[in-house]
Amino acid sequence: MHAALRTGTAMPVAIVGTGYVGLVTGACLAAVGHSVVCIDADPHRAEQVARGETPIFEDGLPELVREGVSTGRLSATCDLPAAINGAKVIIIAVGTPSEDGRIDLSAVEAVSRQIGAAIKGRTDYPVVVVKSTVVPGTTDTLVRRAIELESGGLVGELFGLAMNPEFLSQGSAVHDFLDADRIVVGQWDDRSGDALATLYRSFPAPLLRMGLRDAEMVKYAANGLQSLLISYANQIASLCEAIPGTDHSRVMAAVHLARMLDGPEGDRAGATSFLKGGIGFGGSCFPKDLQALAAYGRRLGVPMPLIEAVSAVNGLRPAQALNLLATHLGGFFEKRIAVLGLAFKPGTDDLRESPAIKLITRLQSRGAQICAHDPLPMARKRAREAGLPVVDSVDAAMAGVDAIIIATAWPEYRALDWSTLAAQTHAPVVLDGRLVLDGLDLPRRLRVIRIGVGEEPQENTAEERT
Numbered sequence: 001m002h003a004a005l006r007t008g009t010a011m012p013v014a015i016v017g018t019g020y021v022g023l024v025t026g027a028c029l030a031a032v033g034h035s036v037v038c039i040d041a042d043p044h045r046a047e048q049v050a051r052g053e054t055p056i057f058e059d060g061l062p063e064l065v066r067e068g069v070s071t072g073r074l075s076a077t078c079d080l081p082a083a084i085n086g087a088k089v090i091i092i093a094v095g096t097p098s099e100d101g102r103i104d105l106s107a108v109e110a111v112s113r114q115i116g117a118a119i120k121g122r123t124d125y126p127v128v129v130v131k132s133t134v135v136p137g138t139t140d141t142l143v144r145r146a147i148e149l150e151s152g153g154l155v156g157e158l159f160g161l162a163m164n165p166e167f168l169s170q171g172s173a174v175h176d177f178l179d180a181d182r183i184v185v186g187q188w189d190d191r192s193g194d195a196l197a198t199l200y201r202s203f204p205a206p207l208l209r210m211g212l213r214d215a216e217m218v219k220y221a222a223n224g225l226q227s228l229l230i231s232y233a234n235q236i237a238s239l240c241e242a243i244p245g246t247d248h249s250r251v252m253a254a255v256h257l258a259r260m261l262d263g264p265e266g267d268r269a270g271a272t273s274f275l276k277g278g279i280g281f282g283g284s285c286f287p288k289d290l291q292a293l294a295a296y297g298r299r300l301g302v303p304m305p306l307i308e309a310v311s312a313v314n315g316l317r318p319a320q321a322l323n324l325l326a327t328h329l330g331g332f333f334e335k336r337i338a339v340l341g342l343a344f345k346p347g348t349d350d351l352r353e354s355p356a357i358k359l360i361t362r363l364q365s366r367g368a369q370i371c372a373h374d375p376l377p378m379a380r381k382r383a384r385e386a387g388l389p390v391v392d393s394v395d396a397a398m399a400g401v402d403a404i405i406i407a408t409a410w411p412e413y414r415a416l417d418w419s420t421l422a423a424q425t426h427a428p429v430v431l432d433g434r435l436v437l438d439g440l441d442l443p444r445r446l447r448v449i450r451i452g453v454g455e456e457p458q459e460n461t462a463e464e465r466t
């Protein structure tokens with residue numbers, strides 16, 4: 001794929017922030033022929049990438065990083081001034097976490113200042129590009145001012161400015177980047193936009209040019225819509241759980257057939273993949289982006305009740321799912337429970353805001369003994385470092401447990417030998433928090449609680465109520 005995309009116009013590019021977005025961007029741009037230097041404040045991370053190693057898990061990324069480093073098109077360093085010296089395009093891809101619900105732009109500001117100081121006196125019009133997710137108005141105020149202050153030059157004269165939101169999704173990030181459905185370019189002036197048009201020249205996706213604030217807004221509008229679909233489906237799942245005889249998956253399968261939800265070519269993997277009940281969304285983007293959007297609206301005097309409701313619905317889901325399990329287990333005290341999956345979604349080792357972690361801490365506070373597992377060693381390492389009880393194999397996690405919770409939709413968990421498990425004298429109850437077992441011919445003996453299904457109440461009373 002990337003060989004076919006190789007560009008004739010190689011550009012020197014510097015990317016500040018070598019995380020999920022920065023490293024994927026760097027490796028993919030190097031793969032299409034650009035000359036890329038990745039910069040990170042973390043020396044360990046920069047050294048790893050410089051050696052051709054990949055510090056995060058992302059399908060297809062190790063190959064691209066190795067190839068990029070071995071061909072000399074990809075390098076990494078902590079030395080920002082040296083790295084951006086000569087770079088035509090300087091991309092900011094540092095984190096923008098939320099602090100008390102509001103977006104924390106301190107890393108973006110610090111990097112903008114460093115870039116400003118480093119481009120002082122240049123005459124070749126380097127273009128600074130914000131790729132981090134930032135609230136509208138950030139690029140043309142905070143970023144612009146920081147660069148102007150430190151460089152002593154003006155935007156449009158010394159340097160160009162652009163905003164290029166990233167839509168990749170962890171777990172399929174390389175594919176999403178190389179085969180993007182659209183490339184959005186917010187530009188200060190035509191020269192800045194032209195530089196990005198050249199950077200992405202070999203990408204087949206439509207490139208939409210607009211103002212900086214529109215580009216910043218597109219990212220929030222897109223994330224808001226995806227989370228809205230997930231929370232809508234979860235609201236229906238909660239209701240189904242309270243109505244004996246209803247099955248959310250059956251209901252949604254019929255909802256999915258509405259033509260208005262089809263992609264342009266009738267691709268049903270689009271909107272419908274979010275219209276599915278579960279234990280809620282997590283990750284480093286949706287939760288904090290929704291909070292930032294709501295806080296931003298409040299600041300402008302624009303109430304955002306729908307966005308706040310999406311966060312609220314999502315926040316309820318882990319406890320609601322545990323209610324279902326508590327009904328079957330008669331409470332959690334001293335119950336042994338295996339939690340399968342730690343990452344917020346399959347295909348990544350990222351635990352940030354993962355609903356799996358929320359389930360574990362909630363269960364622990366109610367006296368349950370947890371054995372957690374994730375197929376990725378890096379996810380297990382991170383969970384151990386956070387003090388969570390993690391084992392290295394699914395078998396070890398499931399040995400002698402009263403219940404199993406599937407918390408991440410890893411295909412490995414669907415492929416487990418559920419028949420053997422069901423044949424045990426004391427077969428555990430399974431809470432399928434991600435509906436990964438749907439459609440499998442499971443043994444009748446196996447007690448599977450599916451998300452979004454209203455069942456007749458059991459003898460035991462639920463211990464946990466939201």
Ligand SMILES: NC(=O)c1ccc[n+]([C@@H]2O[C@H](COP(=O)([O-])OP(=O)(O)OC[C@H]3O[C@@H](n4cnc5c(N)ncnc54)[C@H](O)[C@@H]3O)[C@@H](O)[C@H]2O)c1
Pocket residue numbers: 016017018019020021022039040041042045093094095096107110111131132133134166167168169170284285
């Ligand atoms: N992760 C996603 O799926 C995704 C998708 C689209 C957009 N985004 C947005 O992209 C941005 C980056 O997200 P991410 O997930 O890649 O973050 P990340 O936390 O994985 O990576 C950020 C990197 O920046 C480095 N860094 C922080 N301060 C620095 C500084 N002053 N100088 C140099 N390096 C510094 C950190 O060490 C880290 O390696 C965020 O704004 C995020 O909202 C993320």
